[in-house]
Amino acid sequence: MPSIFCHLSSHSIVICREPLLKFECKMGVLAQKLIEMIHTRRRTMTFNYYLACPEPNLTYGLSSHSDIGSITILMQDAVKEPMLDAFIVLIGDQIEILTNWHYESVEHRVTTNKTVPRISVACFFAPSEEDVVRPLKEFVDAEHPSLYKETKFCDYLRNGLSKQLRGKTNLKFSSLKLLPA
Numbered sequence: 001m002p003s004i005f006c007h008l009s010s011h012s013i014v015i016c017r018e019p020l021l022k023f024e025c026k027m028g029v030l031a032q033k034l035i036e037m038i039h040t041r042r043r044t045m046t047f048n049y050y051l052a053c054p055e056p057n058l059t060y061g062l063s064s065h066s067d068i069g070s071i072t073i074l075m076q077d078a079v080k081e082p083m084l085d086a087f088i089v090l091i092g093d094q095i096e097i098l099t100n101w102h103y104e105s106v107e108h109r110v111t112t113n114k115t116v117p118r119i120s121v122a123c124f125f126a127p128s129e130e131d132v133v134r135p136l137k138e139f140v141d142a143e144h145p146s147l148y149k150e151t152k153f154c155d156y157l158r159n160g161l162s163k164q165l166r167g168k169t170n171l172k173f174s175s176l177k178l179l180p181a
């Protein structure tokens, strides 16, 4: 079993490079920077098992949230079957902050199924806890003032983990503008 974890963990780094390289095509900058800043640092993985629920409309597997880190690679079993043999790539809050809201972190939730349980594996890539995250200078100018203050990732993480999941409210912790409650 431990070797499966190692295999998944090292492959997830390779998988993570692909979507990050797409950033370069769009922005003409940054892919390497994003890769260096993000994926080589804090890497965690969760294995999720969602029980079947006879009344799925009355419960969530996981309520609505955006991921605290930079990028999440999600592997799902066949239950949801959005696309077999595909990974889902979710942009997390740290990419929203780094790109000064050029890319938005994606709000998502998990629903349950009536009859079958569901399994997923999520690989979370994030800055290291000592990293200070702020919008990269390439995304800040007179027309696009910085929307986020400098935040040590460990403080952002601690704040996020101390709260219930609730939409994109974690971003308030770093935001320089007033966000709706």
Ligand SMILES: O=C(O)CCC(=O)C(=O)O
Pocket (backbone or CB within 6 Å): 046, 048, 062, 067, 074, 108, 109, 110, 120, 121, 122
């Ligand atoms: O299990 C899933 O499909 C998503 C899990 C998730 O969003 C999370 O762990 O942050």
Ligand SMILES: [Fe+2]
Pocket (backbone or CB within 6 Å): 065, 066, 067, 108
């Ligand atoms: Fe998530």
